[in-house]
Amino acid sequence: MMQLFPTLAALPGWAADELLDRDGFFSTRAWWRTVWEAGVPEGGTPVFALHGAPGAGVLLPLLRDTSGRLEALTTPYTCLYPIAAAPSADLPAAGRALARLVRGTPALRLDALDPEDSRLAALLQGARAGGLVPLRFDHFGNWREELEGRDWPAYLASRPGALRETIRRRLRAAERDPTLSFACHTAPEAVAEGIAEYEAVYARSWKEPEPFPRFNAVLMQQAAAVGALRLGVLRREGAPIATQLWVVHAGTAAVLKLAHDEAFKPISPGTALSAWMLRRLIDEERVQAVDFGRGDDPYKRMWTAERRQRVGVVLANPLHPGGMAALLRHGLGRLRRTLRPTTTR
Numbered sequence: 001m002m003q004l005f006p007t008l009a010a011l012p013g014w015a016a017d018e019l020l021d022r023d024g025f026f027s028t029r030a031w032w033r034t035v036w037e038a039g040v041p042e043g044g045t046p047v048f049a050l051h052g053a054p055g056a057g058v059l060l061p062l063l064r065d066t067s068g069r070l071e072a073l074t075t076p077y078t079c080l081y082p083i084a085a086a087p088s089a090d091l092p093a094a095g096r097a098l099a100r101l102v103r104g105t106p107a108l109r110l111d112a113l114d115p116e117d118s119r120l121a122a123l124l125q126g127a128r129a130g131g132l133v134p135l136r137f138d139h140f141g142n143w144r145e146e147l148e149g150r151d152w153p154a155y156l157a158s159r160p161g162a163l164r165e166t167i168r169r170r171l172r173a174a175e176r177d178p179t180l181s182f183a184c185h186t187a188p189e190a191v192a193e194g195i196a197e198y199e200a201v202y203a204r205s206w207k208e209p210e211p212f213p214r215f216n217a218v219l220m221q222q223a224a225a226v227g228a229l230r231l232g233v234l235r236r237e238g239a240p241i242a243t244q245l246w247v248v249h250a251g252t253a254a255v256l257k258l259a260h261d262e263a264f265k266p267i268s269p270g271t272a273l274s275a276w277m278l279r280r281l282i283d284e285e286r287v288q289a290v291d292f293g294r295g296d297d298p299y300k301r302m303w304t305a306e307r308r309q310r311v312g313v314v315l316a317n318p319l320h321p322g323g324m325a326a327l328l329r330h331g332l333g334r335l336r337r338t339l340r341p342t343t344t345r
Contacts, residue, residue, distance in 0.1 A: 019084040058090075058091060184232050201233075
């Protein structure tokens, strides 16, 4: 049986202790508190779906929309949706329970998933046995690099030559310019200043307005409270001109948001700040990996070497007209890709 809990605080103590904070930053209570407070779309109702008993639990944060349909509780900021499961969990049974939960609705969508996670395969096996049809799709790319004990000079030496020279030139120029200074906010008492600087830069950047305007500020507060926040700022004459929101958890430093004031683009403030932050994280904090979040922005392959695919799965209910329509759309899409003519030069 899959039990639904309306809040993080409502979860049984054993479930929170055993299943949260285990699979990277996006499994932490700090992350889920942020999503609950500032990342839920209007009309949506978040729930924690829990299957199993102490020592064998499975936890899936879900979102119920106004029509009653369920989907993964993910956001435009989510880099990974972890399948939280104890080592002894019966994941196929949890998948069957999930299928019963979906009964009467067209489908359930899960996304931001790691396709290599064996827990996902076991969960989908159970969902299939419960009558749902998993339809997989590619979601987004994630760029990352394992440091394997390298220090900053060794990391820099592994970068492409053009980027390496740009980093050296821009960082050296920034550090020699008396009007420029770097800072990194980490402590809860520094969050208010950090949020103000971040929002000032964001307002003058090329970035589109955020779909959830309070999300990043709440995330900074929650991350600072657990020691995960690394908010980098580059200032000119005391005023912020570039900012980057990083989190550090379990040895991985992940950048979730970055922006710079377009008026200062000629001096490449974003490149200088990225280099300064990475040098600090690698040499002072000795992080074991750097992660550039979601998306295949071209610059990311310059700073990191490994691309990982994140996928989504629509669990379609073939006994519901909406589920059958999803199956037909998926089939037609695959047929079109198969029949698409190839071009040769």
